Amino acid sequence: xxxxxxxxxxxxxxxxxxxxxxxxxxxxxxxxxxxxxxxxxxxxxxxxxxxxxxxxxxxxxxxxxxxxxxxxxxxxxxxxxxxxxxxxxxxxxxxxxxxxxxxxxxxxxxxxxxxxxxxxxxxxxxxxxxxxxxxxxxxxxxxxxxxxxxxxxxxxxxxxxxxxxxxxxxxxxxxxxxxxxxxxxxxxxxxxxxxxxxxxxxxxxxxxxxxxxxxxxxxxxxxxxxxxxxxxxxxxxxxxxxxxxxxxxxxxxxxxxxxxxxxxxxxxxxxxxxxxxxxxxxxxxxxxxxxxxxxxxxxxxxxxxxxxxxxxxxxxxxxxxxxxxxxxxxxxxxxxxxxxxxxxxxxxxxxxxxxxxxxxxxxxxxxxxxxxxxxxxxxxxxxxxxxxxxxxxxxxxxxxxxxxxxxxxxxxxxxxxxxxxxxxxxxxxxxxxxxxxxxxxxxxxxxxxxxxxxxxxxxxxxxxxxxxxxxx
Numbered sequence: 001x002x003x004x005x006x007x008x009x010x011x012x013x014x015x016x017x018x019x020x021x022x023x024x025x026x027x028x029x030x031x032x033x034x035x036x037x038x039x040x041x042x043x044x045x046x047x048x049x050x051x052x053x054x055x056x057x058x059x060x061x062x063x064x065x066x067x068x069x070x071x072x073x074x075x076x077x078x079x080x081x082x083x084x085x086x087x088x089x090x091x092x093x094x095x096x097x098x099x100x101x102x103x104x105x106x107x108x109x110x111x112x113x114x115x116x117x118x119x120x121x122x123x124x125x126x127x128x129x130x131x132x133x134x135x136x137x138x139x140x141x142x143x144x145x146x147x148x149x150x151x152x153x154x155x156x157x158x159x160x161x162x163x164x165x166x167x168x169x170x171x172x173x174x175x176x177x178x179x180x181x182x183x184x185x186x187x188x189x190x191x192x193x194x195x196x197x198x199x200x201x202x203x204x205x206x207x208x209x210x211x212x213x214x215x216x217x218x219x220x221x222x223x224x225x226x227x228x229x230x231x232x233x234x235x236x237x238x239x240x241x242x243x244x245x246x247x248x249x250x251x252x253x254x255x256x257x258x259x260x261x262x263x264x265x266x267x268x269x270x271x272x273x274x275x276x277x278x279x280x281x282x283x284x285x286x287x288x289x290x291x292x293x294x295x296x297x298x299x300x301x302x303x304x305x306x307x308x309x310x311x312x313x314x315x316x317x318x319x320x321x322x323x324x325x326x327x328x329x330x331x332x333x334x335x336x337x338x339x340x341x342x343x344x345x346x347x348x349x350x351x352x353x354x355x356x357x358x359x360x361x362x363x364x365x366x367x368x369x370x371x372x373x374x375x376x377x378x379x380x381x382x383x384x385x386x387x388x389x390x391x392x393x394x395x396x397x398x399x400x401x402x403x404x405x406x407x408x409x410x411x412x413x414x415x416x417x418x419x420x421x422x423x424x425x426x427x428x429x430x431x432x433x434x435x436x437x438x439x440x441x442x443x444x445x446x447x448x449x450x451x452x453x454x455x456x457x458x459x460x461x462x463x464x465x466x467x468x469x470x471x472x
Contacts, residue, residue: 034229038236051149096304098150102143117162130183153358154369164193192233203427245433268447303365328406383409
């Protein structure tokens with residue numbers, strides 16, 4: 001009898017039904033990818049901190065805590081540095097120098113068609129069987145730090161998604177797995193990278209199976225490996241850099257009346273058009289640089305100089321732009337009581353436009369960096385500006401909180417421009433530490449995603465599973 005039970009149990013596990021060797025096949029690989037990606041992102045974060053301190057940190061003073069941006073304060077990133085001070089003129093040329101160094105490094109050691117990491121990872125999934133060369137890991141890390149830490153207006157999430165994808169692809173090849181398995185593990189690595197760097201494990205996991213399509217389709221087969229890899233990657237990263245959220249939003253920002261859904265509906269429409277402006281300007285800039293007969297190195301220098309020229313007057317747009325998000329999260333009623341609300345709202349809108357322009361020149365010219373983090377900044381600026389205007393003109397019964405509008409605006413903008421509504425809803429909650437605004441985030445993300453159908457920052461995204469060569 002015991003022998004029969006043992007044989008039946010063995011056949012059950014080998015048959016691939018239930019909890020079996022086959023269903024658990026990718027668990028070990030996904031766990032390994034999560035750990036390795038976490039360590040890679042930790043090293044990348046140390047590189048970011050060092051590069052920022054040595055490059056842009058030597059010339060630009062961060063906005064002080066609690067300071068709200070104002071039109072008359074936009075140039076205060078240099079404090080009292082005069083036009084005659086050499087450090088200010090260094091910042092005019094530093095973004096171009098950093099972008100050129102990163103471009104030459106990528107061209108010399110990799111075969112990437114462009115320097116945008118997430119686009120390259122998506123293309124690898126659909127067209128190359130999940131193949132990403134391992135040389136991307138050190139080269140892309142250094143190139144991105146050189147570009148962004150020198151003042152380039154871009155994010156680190158593009159590079160980190162490609163780093164994670166490269167880890168997953170390399171592990172799959174070393175284990176001699178099939179093309180299908182390599183794609184799955186590449187997606188798991190991609191998810192692990194986002195989970196760690198943004199300190200958002202659930203959002204990172206969702207991103208790993210949602211990013212490949214511009215419609216609401218997802219990659220079902222990557223779901224569980226993404227969860228496993230994202231959880232372990234975040235844990236490794238948090239052991240080094242702490243368990244807190246990326247930003248801080250007061251718990252006083254809550255959803256407490258259904259009336260506020262009306263201004264949130266207007267916000268959804270506004271962020272949709274703002275996202276279209278971002279996409280149109282970015283793609284137009286990218287197209288013009290692509291059509292130019294200038295050498296690639298000259299293009300990134302031109303883009304860097306354009307970014308440096310904007311940053312020369314308004315340093316807030318340099319780098320990823322995260323201080324702008326934290327400034328938007330400090331738009332509390334007591335801080336706005338004696339503040340010029342309309343002027344601050346116009347400042348946030350101006351920062352949005354300039355951030356779009358600077359990012360388009362930095363990344364569209366061929367610089368190494370991502371467009372996801374700038375999308376968060378742009379959404380936060382548009383949301384803050386909209387919330388300030390509503391707070392000035394709507395009755396108190398609508399309970400409009402500008403900081404809450406900044407957070408929800410970030411979600412709606414990302415859902416609309418990046419085509420990842422589920423990721424957008426979750427990531428703003430995780431990076432802010434505030435889970436009280438999930439309902440308005442759902443409302444705005446759903447509307448903006450629907451209104452912006454067919455528009456995406458990522459050219460490599462295909463519309464649906466049926467459109468992908470993987471499922472053809």
